[in-house]
Amino acid sequence: MxxxxxxxxxxxxxxxxxxxxxxxxxxxxxxxxxxxxxxxxxxxxxxxxxxxxxxxxxxxxxxxxxxxxxxxxxxxxxxxxxxxxxxxxxxxxxxxxxxxxxxxxxxxxxxxxxxxxxxxxxxxxxxxxxxxxxxxxxxxxxxxxxxxxxxxxxxxxxxxxxxxxxxxxxxxxxxxxxxxxxxxxxxxxxxxxxxxxxxxxxxxxxxxxxxxxxxxxxxxxxxxxxxxxxxxxxxxxxxxxxxxxxxxxxxxxxxxxxxxxxxxxxxxxxxxxxxxxxxxxxxxxxxxxxxxxxxxxxxxxxxxxxxxxxxxxxxxxxxxxxxxxxxxxxxxxxxxxxxxxxxxxxxxxxxxxxxxxxxxxxxxxxxxxxxxxxxxxYSNLLDLLKLNLGLYLPITVAPFILAVFGFRGTSHTVLIGMASGVLTILAWNKWVEPSTGIDGSFIAMAANGLTMVTVHYLLKIMRKYKLSCAKATNYL
Incomplete structure (x- = not known):
């Protein structure tokens, strides 16, 4: 007993x-x-x-x-x-x-x-x-x-x-x-x-x-x-x-x-x-x-x-x-x-x-x-967990790492990067992972970070270009 x-x-x-x-x-x-x-x-x-x-x-x-x-x-x-x-x-x-x-x-x-x-x-x-x-x-x-x-x-x-x-x-x-x-x-x-x-x-x-x-x-x-x-x-x-x-x-x-x-x-x-x-x-x-x-x-x-x-x-x-x-x-x-x-x-x-x-x-x-x-x-939450991680990593990790290393973008820059991360993981899970078995969370996270950096510097270049055009117009 x-x-x-x-x-x-x-x-x-x-x-x-x-x-x-x-x-x-x-x-x-x-x-x-x-x-x-x-x-x-x-x-x-x-x-x-x-x-x-x-x-x-x-x-x-x-x-x-x-x-x-x-x-x-x-x-x-x-x-x-x-x-x-x-x-x-x-x-x-x-x-x-x-x-x-x-x-x-x-x-x-x-x-x-x-x-x-x-x-x-x-x-x-x-x-x-x-x-x-x-x-x-x-x-x-x-x-x-x-x-x-x-x-x-x-x-x-x-x-x-x-x-x-x-x-x-x-x-x-x-x-x-x-x-x-x-x-x-x-x-x-x-x-x-x-x-x-x-x-x-x-x-x-x-x-x-x-x-x-x-x-x-x-x-x-x-x-x-x-x-x-x-x-x-x-x-x-x-x-x-x-x-x-x-x-x-x-x-x-x-x-x-x-x-x-x-x-x-x-x-x-x-x-x-x-x-x-x-x-x-x-x-x-x-x-x-x-x-x-x-x-x-x-x-x-x-x-x-x-x-x-x-x-x-x-x-x-x-x-x-x-x-x-x-x-x-x-x-x-x-x-x-x-x-x-x-x-x-x-x-x-x-x-x-x-x-x-x-x-x-x-x-x-x-x-x-x-x-x-x-x-x-729900007897099995494993699929829900995978979906959650697949969306969490692509959205949050890249902006955090860039912030820690001194990257200072705008709110719009980050939102565009987050959107690219979500779109990347959704596309990857639909077309790439079923045929290759490769997890796309890190790739989507990298896409988020690269998009943020690219958009940030493109906007900076565009602002400088507009400013130079304005100065040239005023000079004329």
Whole structure:
């Protein structure tokens, strides 16, 4: 009886610990600025933990294990190189001294390019937050469902989501950060033990594993680095993953830092630990491939759940739940800031307004409830997530990078660039990706940036030409 209820006990203990930590840190009174970015006195180790907790989601764990099993070395290379996206953010952070007083990515873009681009980026942040939170809630439901059978998984999912909404809405970023630390420590400890368990389940020594992998085509370097469409698709996917780290929740950790130097150090450490976490996840996929090479990607988790002790079921459920909640609370917070700070400030035209903090909390609650509702009406949100990322990267990333590097265009320049990014990704997804399998997010982002720069200098040349014509007319 004890072993049968062990997963439920482990899961309940984790949720109770999260709730206690959330309540403890939500008691402190907040101004809107401290609610949004804290007091900017977080320790570097604390910021590293919250960056990793935000970047590595429950959906990412499940997807990486499945893709390593299906694609082998190809996906291992993609996922490891993709971790360098955190280094890219740290590299940008070192140049963000002029923007460290901002509260969001949208505010940074708005301070350079005006109100309309800021509103568009804020809308993208809100849409991305809703989708990402919904995806994580879906993962929470799946992880609970495969491990707990004595209680309705939907009930536990609702309870865990309400806990998530409570502490992230009322406690602000301080509560999100310290619950992220707890959740990061949870999955960072569990994943290596779970990898060891899957290895022991194989019953084979390491000396037999690598020769078996060398016999498989999916683990041959010559197959991966042969110049063909697959290699181009891999490069395009890696570039898209690198750019995907330049999003509102991750950049929010830059604004929480005391300065550019601390932010650079935070992301430098995060790259190292992130690669370690990803290597452990890839090992899980490798061990499962050795144990069940013929299994399809959708059957990977069925293999994991076969003959697994109840305690390990509970630990796996808690690990997935910790990774999902730590990503969801960060997305929930950044979405609420986009509503209460960027959207309403742009509409009102004032820096502060009455009840700003209360409205932001209400926005956080509604984003969380709406995301939770989506999971009950849509069983598969993967296509929606791909669409969201395909539109988010082409619209927001290029203007932000150009702003950080000193490009100062007009609002019209940015709007034209954003439109070109959207048109490029739509055309690419319709005519190019179906036949080549190449992801077009990075290409659309590059089209956005190139269009902005081209239009900016063309307009400058046209203005000089008109001015010279006017002077010549006056002279005559």
């Amino acid at each position: 004890i072993s049968f209820d062990a997963p439920l006990c482990i899961l309940s203990a984790f949720l109770l610990l999260t709730l206690v930590v959330g309540i403890h840190f939500s008691r402190k009174k907040n101004t809107f600025r401290t609610y949004a970015v804290g007091n900017k006195q977080f320790a570097t180790a604390t910021l590293v933990a919250t960056v990793l907790a935000t970047a590595y989601s429950g959906g990412g764990l499940a997807r990486n294990v499945e893709q390593v099993h299906e694609l082998g070395l190809y996906w291992i290379i993609v996922s490891i190189l993709g971790d360098l996206g955190l280094w890219v953010v740290g590299w940008l952070a070192l140049r963000m001294g002029a923007f460290m007083h901002n509260l969001s990515m949208a505010e940074t873009i708005g301070s350079i390019y005006g109100k309309c681009p800021r509103v568009i980026v804020a809308l993208c942040s809100i849409g991305s937050s809703v989708t990402m939170v919904a995806m994580q809630v879906h993962v929470m439901a799946s992880s609970i469902g495969i491990c707990i059978h004595t209680v309705d998984p939907k009930l536990i999912t609702v309870c865990s989501t309400l806990i998530l909404i409570f502490y992230s809405s009322f406690g602000g970023i301080r509560t999100v950060v310290f619950t992220d630390v707890v959740q990061f420590m949870t999955f960072a400890v569990i994943l290596p033990f779970f990898s060891w368990f899957i290895f022991m389940k194989l019953g084979k020594p390491f000396s037999e594993i690598f020769p078996l992998l060398q016999e498989q085509d999916t683990f041959q370097l010559s197959t991966i680095f042969h110049y063909d469409m697959n290699l181009i698709a891999m490069v395009a996917l890696v570039l898209s993953i690198l750019a995907s780290y330049i999003d509102a929740p991750i950049l929010h950790r830059v604004y929480m830092s005391s300065g550019p130097t601390q932010a650079r150090n935070v992301f430098r450490y995060a790259v190292f630990f992130g690669i370690c976490i990803n290597m452990v996840i890839c090992l899980i996929g490798l061990f499962i491939f050795i144990g069940a090479p013929e299994a399809s990607a959708v059957k990977v988790w069925d293999y994991i759940m076969t003959d697994i002790p109840p305690v390990f079921k509970g630990l796996l459920s808690v690990s997935l739940l910790a990774m999902a909640m730590s990503t969801a609370d960060s997305c929930l917070h950044s979405g609420a800031i986009a509503v209460g700070h960027d959207m309403l400030e742009s509409i009102r035209g004032t820096k502060t307004y009455p009840y700003q903090l209360q409205l932001t909390r209400i926005a956080s609650i509604f984003i969380g409830l709406f995301a939770m509702g989506l999971t009950f009406y």
